[in-house]
Amino acid sequence: MGWFRDFYNECKAWHIVRKEYRKYEKEFLAVGLKSDWFGKLYRVINRDPNIALESGEDEVYLRKELAEIWQVLVKHNLVDILAYELKPLNEEQEREDGMIEYEHGYLIVFTPAWKLDKQYVTVRSVIFVTLFNITLLGGSIYLIVKYLIPFIQQFL
Numbered sequence: 428m429g430w431f432r433d434f435y436n437e438c439k440a441w442h443i444v445r446k447e448y449r450k451y452e453k454e455f456l457a458v459g460l461k462s463d464w465f466g467k468l469y470r471v472i473n474r475d476p477n478i479a480l481e482s483g484e485d486e487v488y489l490r491k492e493l494a495e496i497w498q499v500l501v502k503h504n505l506v507d508i509l510a511y512e513l514k515p516l517n518e519e520q521e522r523e524d525g526m527i528e529y530e531h532g533y534l535i536v537f538t539p540a541w542k543l544d545k546q547y548v549t550v551r552s553v554i555f556v557t558l559f560n561i562t563l564l565g566g567s568i569y570l571i572v573k574y575l576i577p578f579i580q581q582f583l
Contacts, residue, residue, distance in 0.1 A: 430547070431556075433541055433542060433545075433547050434547045434548065434552060434556060436541040436547075437539065437540065437541035437542075437546075437547040437548045438548060439541075440508040440539040440540065440541050441465070441466045441539040441548060442466075443505070443508065443539070444466050444468070444505060444508065444509065444539045445462070445466040447503045447505060448460075448462045448466070448468065451503060454499055454502075454503075455468070455499060457499075458470075458495045458496050458498075458499050459471075459472075459496075460496060460499070460537075466539055467536055467537065467538050467539075468509070468536070468537040469534065469535060469536045469537070470496065470534075470535045471516075471532060471533070471534055471535075472489070472492055472532050472533040472534075472535065473531065473532040474488070474531050474532045474533075475531075489533065493535075496535070500537075508539055508540065508541070509537040509538065509539060509540065510537070510538050510539075510540040510543050510546075511535060511536065511537045511538075512535070512536045512538070513533055513534075513535050514533065514534045514535075514536070515532075515533055516531065516532050516533060516534055517531060
């Protein structure tokens, strides 16, 4: 039962984050945090190509921008239920018109999490829980139709 309890608690965390984001969307957008359909919060931080990623100068800018984000998350009491991932973006792609487009920055993703050691709400686990609940409901209906209704009809 521990897994189901943790799954339920993490679903609650996802619900809390989505509710707070909808309620105070302007404050989150003011610091650049956006939400996807499922409730993950993210922000893309672009850098000047002259500043090397993960350098001393970049670290100062990154700490300042992360401090702004943390202030909003602390204000709304979401820090304890969010796991974050910081991904450096350093790629170049050629566009259709022949120009080269550079990605030079960071992607910060905040995911609601009940325990940081394991993610309980995944596509696989949601499908499993949904099928489990449908099976329980179907089995209950089958038992009622097969055994309980004929038993009640005996006395009528």
